[in-house]
Amino acid sequence: MLDTIRRLVDEQGRLAVAAEAIGDNADLYATGLTSFAAVQLMLALEETFDVEFPDRMLNRRSFSSIASIAGCLHELKEAA
Amino acid sequence: MCQACDSFLDRLFAKGVLHETGVDGLYGRGQAFEAVIEGMDRLITRLAEGDHAEVIRFPPGMNRALFEKSGYMKNFPQLAGTVHSFAGSEKDHLALLDNIHNGGDWTGGQGATDIVLTPAACYPLYPIVARRGQLAPEGGLFDIQSYCFRHEPSKDPARMQMFRMREFVRIGLPEQAASFRESWLERARGFAETLELPHHIDVANDPFFGRAGRMMASSQREQALKFELLVPIESTENPTACQSFNYHQDHFGELWGIKTASGETAHTACVGFGMERLALALFKHHGIDTNGWPTSVRAALSL
Ligand SMILES: [Zn+2]
Numbered sequence: 035m036l037d038t039i040r041r042l043v044d045e046q047g048r049l050a051v052a053a054e055a056i057g058d059n060a061d062l063y064a065t066g067l068t069s070f071a072a073v074q075l076m077l078a079l080e081e082t083f084d085v086e087f088p089d090r091m092l093n094r095r096s097f098s099s100i101a102s103i104a105g106c107l108h109e110l111k112e113a114a
Numbered sequence: 115m116c117q118a119c120d121s122f123l124d125r126l127f128a129k130g131v132l133h134e135t136g137v138d139g140l141y142g143r144g145q146a147f148e149a150v151i152e153g154m155d156r157l158i159t160r161l162a163e164g165d166h167a168e169v170i171r172f173p174p175g176m177n178r179a180l181f182e183k184s185g186y187m188k189n190f191p192q193l194a195g196t197v198h199s200f201a202g203s204e205k206d207h208l209a210l211l212d213n214i215h216n217g218g219d220w221t222g223g224q225g226a227t228d229i230v231l232t233p234a235a236c237y238p239l240y241p242i243v244a245r246r247g248q249l250a251p252e253g254g255l256f257d258i259q260s261y262c263f264r265h266e267p268s269k270d271p272a273r274m275q276m277f278r279m280r281e282f283v284r285i286g287l288p289e290q291a292a293s294f295r296e297s298w299l300e301r302a303r304g305f306a307e308t309l310e311l312p313h314h315i316d317v318a319n320d321p322f323f324g325r326a327g328r329m330m331a332s333s334q335r336e337q338a339l340k341f342e343l344l345v346p347i348e349s350t351e352n353p354t355a356c357q358s359f360n361y362h363q364d365h366f367g368e369l370w371g372i373k374t375a376s377g378e379t380a381h382t383a384c385v386g387f388g389m390e391r392l393a394l395a396l397f398k399h400h401g402i403d404t405n406g407w408p409t410s411v412r413a414a415l416s417l
Binding site: 069070072073076077087089092093094095097 | 188325326328329330332333334336337
């Protein structure tokens with residue numbers, strides 16, 4: 035899962051560094067993730083993992099690190 | 115007529131403060147209303163005296179190509195208004211008249227013009243600033259005003275579809291944008307106190323569209339990028355935003371390629387006065403007849 039998330043971060047995040055070089059808990063916003071790129075990333079995650087983020091997850095925190103994204107996805111997958 | 119059961123809007127109509135047009139959110143303005151708007155305009159100008167902001171006034175429409183580039187349709191498609199016009203043949207014209215006569219859809223053949231209705235007073239400003247090239251070390255400061263359009267018909271008089279927005283816009287270094295916003299938050303409190311309006315300032319978000327918008331909105335709040343000065347008008351639980359204080363970070367600087375003197379992407383901030391909302395707040399709290407308003411408020415507005 036983490037590899038897929040990293041691929042989507044590379045594709046959608048428009049960051050100056052490769053996702054490979056970003057730690058699981060590193061702050062993606064500090065790495066240059068903009069609000070709009072975060073939205074693009076959110077939509078790509080939904081499509082790839084076939085989930086729909088509920089309203090309570092549609093915030094800045096959920097997409098702030100690779101680990102927090104994985105946490106949200108785990109929660110959704112378990113509930114499904 | 116029963117005073118108690120008439121809505122605030124009904125009373126404004128009855129006294130000719132506003133004039134009904136048949137469309138919610140689209141009103142004519144009476145003499146008393148305009149005198150209040152003019153008084154506030156002068157008061158705001160006095161607040162900013164000494165800042166030496168460059169004055170620009172805009173018509174209610176903006177260049178469609180620049181509007182498209184602004185990204186407004188990404189975030190607020192539900193609020194935008196475009197200007198369309200007839201561009202058909204004589205035959206098309208006859209069909210159009212026929213449709214009007216028969217109550218059919220006559221607008222289908224209208225074509226988009228190069229103009230869209232301005233959604234926020236600062237939108238037409240950024241491309242003008244960008245065209246001038248790199249900013250001076252002191253950055254830019256602008257005093258702008260425009261009629262704005264937002265498609266949100268409502269019986270709440272404070273939610274008009276066409277209204278004036280007076281703005282001050284700061285363009286420059288992040289610190290310049292931040293201190294500009296701080297100083298206006300302070301001035302706004304003084305402004306509301308002078309006008310004796312009950313108010314408070316709170317973190318806010320723009321009405322971004324859809325699920326992506328929910329995320330944009332929560333992100334805007336978490337970063338405290340937008341504050342509003344709220345005054346109860348139609349309700350105490352949901353007070354009306356009469357002024358907003360926005361920090362766009364480098365969003366517009368990046369989008370329009372605005373550079374500071376040292377070549378960095380410029381940061382921008384704006385403070386907006388919703389002129390109609392402020393006027394309505396005054397009519398709500400001080401009464402429909404401006405002659406009965408507190409002497410100090412009348413003096414501040416040179417009424
Ligand atoms: Zn603005």
